[in-house]
Structure formats: structure tokens, C-alpha cells
Amino acid sequence: MTFDLRSLGWDPYFAGAYAAYDRRGRRPARVLRVDRGVCTVLGDSGAARASLAGSILAAAAADPVVLPCAGDWVVVHTWPDRRLTVESVLPRRTAVVRASAGAASHAQVLAANLDVAAVVEPLDPEPDPGRMERLLALAYSSGARPIVIATKADLVPRPDDVVAQLAAVAPGVPVHAVSARTGDGVAQLRSYLPEGGTLGLLGPSGAGKSSLVNALAGTTVLTTQALRADGRGRHTTTFRTLIPLPGGGVVIDTPGIRAVGMIGGDSVPGSGLGGGFGLDRAFADVAALAARCRFGDCRHDAEPDCGVRAAIEVGELAPRRLASWRKLMREQSAESRRRQDRLAAEAGASWAWVPKQERRGRARP
Numbered sequence: 001m002t003f004d005l006r007s008l009g010w011d012p013y014f015a016g017a018y019a020a021y022d023r024r025g026r027r028p029a030r031v032l033r034v035d036r037g038v039c040t041v042l043g044d045s046g047a048a049r050a051s052l053a054g055s056i057l058a059a060a061a062a063d064p065v066v067l068p069c070a071g072d073w074v075v076v077h078t079w080p081d082r083r084l085t086v087e088s089v090l091p092r093r094t095a096v097v098r099a100s101a102g103a104a105s106h107a108q109v110l111a112a113n114l115d116v117a118a119v120v121e122p123l124d125p126e127p128d129p130g131r132m133e134r135l136l137a138l139a140y141s142s143g144a145r146p147i148v149i150a151t152k153a154d155l156v157p158r159p160d161d162v163v164a165q166l167a168a169v170a171p172g173v174p175v176h177a178v179s180a181r182t183g184d185g186v187a188q189l190r191s192y193l194p195e196g197g198t199l200g201l202l203g204p205s206g207a208g209k210s211s212l213v214n215a216l217a218g219t220t221v222l223t224t225q226a227l228r229a230d231g232r233g234r235h236t237t238t239f240r241t242l243i244p245l246p247g248g249g250v251v252i253d254t255p256g257i258r259a260v261g262m263i264g265g266d267s268v269p270g271s272g273l274g275g276g277f278g279l280d281r282a283f284a285d286v287a288a289l290a291a292r293c294r295f296g297d298c299r300h301d302a303e304p305d306c307g308v309r310a311a312i313e314v315g316e317l318a319p320r321r322l323a324s325w326r327k328l329m330r331e332q333s334a335e336s337r338r339r340q341d342r343l344a345a346e347a348g349a350s351w352a353w354v355p356k357q358e359r360r361g362r363a364r365p
């Protein structure tokens, strides 16, 4: 089977980046999934498995963000014995990056090169606004266009009412109610999947992401599993997976996101996108009200003439919006501090390798 790379999202942006790597034995391909360091990639001659080149592994030791993930465009090297290695990851246009768990404060890429980042929230059991706000900030900071997909619409009597409530925690973001079971609303999502377009699904485990992918594909490409009554053993989609759809466009299903740490700094290096950018966009209502505050750096706490608190008093803004914004801001600043500490510690550690005589006269980084 041969694939037209353009139907997978290949375009002049990636072709331009690839030109620097274009040599004998090299081909571009898109990463479908990554399994314990082995990538399944799809190129113009079909799908294949490729291991990671030593240069990528070495770079990943310092910063795991450089590891390929689903959606990445990579340079694949075919060796004379026909083995394949992923040699380079082409610059990402967008990336969903979360702070990984643990004290080291490294970031982790969940999916790359999305055009649309969908926050997937089930209508049943009740949607969780706090989770949606967090995922929306993540979606915005990826650089992709955010939307909300409210799943399992068949399980609630008046999905439109709930959608209206969800719209309040997602200002300016389209909210679509869908049912994978009945197919309602699925056709409308196709407008986000033009030829070569990439739609990523971000949501908790059990939100119905795999079912939605199957509904979009019109066939069963992912296995879904009924939730166990005790709520355990529900992690079915273990690896982030990119699925090319028959009608053009690709979907990336990420595994159920249990904890998404906010990151500070840039999520797509050099892009200016990042945690702060995402929070400002996801809380555009708070940001707009903040323009009325007397102080530019108002924390909407005890400052006089605070536009945000005034809006809450007259019922213009729900108090929980300010509380959510505060919580995510705090988390993001804490992460930024941890990251700064880590970078400082790493700079100190690498300094130790520089011979003494060379250190003299060199400014510390």
C-alpha cells in the first residue's frame, strides 16, 4: 500500500524543514505511535517500525521533549541491512506539552503537529469544568485551534442545555455534542478534518475518545472496553495513536489523561506559546475583565478597583472562574520555578566537566 504524504498532513512547512536532511537512504514519515522506544511510522511506502538513533537517545537524556511522539514528522534512515532508525524529528508546528509527573520537572509531549486540539469531555457522568479548563489551557498552549467535544450525548435528556453550560467555561471555543453510539453530531466534526488536517483528542480515560475515532473512521480501528464497575482496569488506549481516516485527515487519540501538569515557558520552543499563553486564552473572559483593574499586575485579590472582583459582585463572572484561574496560575508559576531550578542545577553540573583553566574568563551561563 502506498500513501500520499499530503493526505497525512505533509505540507511545504515540513517539506522545507526536511530539505536539510534529504540524502540517500533517508525518507520522511509520520509517527503513528511509540512503544517503548520503537516508533511505528507511516511513509509513502506504508507503515514500518523504526528504532531511535543514538543521537536522539543522547539528546533525550537531557530533555525528553526531543523524543518523537505521535504526529511527529521524522527523518527515517534505511540501513543497508534494511533496518530503520528515526534519525531526526522535524521541527514541530504545534505540540501538546504537559509537565510530567515527578520532581525533575521535565516536560512531556503528548501529541505533535495538531491543527485542531479537541478537549473531549463526557456528558455522562457529569462534565468536570475544572478538568476542561485545564485541558483547554493545554490545547491553547499547543498552538493548535481548540474545540470542545462533549461525548455520550445519547445518555443525557437535553444535551443542548449542558452544552450551553460548557460554553461558559470555554469562552470563544466551539462546543460540539456527539454520540458515538447513535452517530449524532459526528458528521459535523468532519469540517475539522480536511484532507491533510490533524485532529487530536485530549480527554480523560473513558471519555469515549476511542469510540469517537471509530465513529469518525466508520469502522473499528481501536478497541474500546466497557468501564469496569469498580472503575479499575479501564486504561485501554495505552499508546498515543495516529489514525488516518478514509475520508482524508488524521486523528490522534491520546491515552486517557489523568493528570495534566501546567507548564510554564515555551511549549513549542521559540514559538512564544506555552503555559502562560494557554491560560490567558483559556481564561479570555478573566483577561478581558482584568483590563478594567486599576493596576496592570492586579492579582484580583485585595487590590482596590479590581475589575475582576467587581464583575463577580455584579454576577458578570462566575466566582469559580477566578478560583480556577488562580489555581492554574499558581501551579504554572511553581512549575516554572522548578524548571528554572533544574536548568540551573544542570548548568552547574555541566560546568563541573569543563577543565579549570578553561573556566577562567568564561561567563557562567
Ligand SMILES: Nc1nc2c(ncn2[C@@H]2O[C@H](COP(=O)(O)OP(=O)(O)OP(=O)(O)O)[C@@H](O)[C@H]2O)c(=O)[nH]1
Residues within 6 Å of the ligand: 151, 152, 153, 154, 155, 178, 179, 180, 181, 182, 203, 204, 205, 206, 207, 208, 209, 210, 211, 212, 223, 224, 225, 226, 227, 234, 235, 236, 237, 254, 255, 256, 257
Ligand atoms: N452511551 C454511550 N456510550 C459511549 C459513547 N462513547 C463511548 N461510550 C462508552 O464509554 C466507554 C469508554 O469509551 P472509550 O471510547 O473506550 O473511551 P476512551 O476515552 O477511549 O478511554 P481510554 O481508552 O481509557 O482513554 C465504553 O464503554 C464505550 O462503549 C457514546 O457515545 N454513548
Ligand SMILES: [Zn+2]
Residues within 6 Å of the ligand: 290, 293, 294, 298, 299, 300, 301, 303, 305, 306, 307, 308, 309
Ligand atoms: Zn484585578
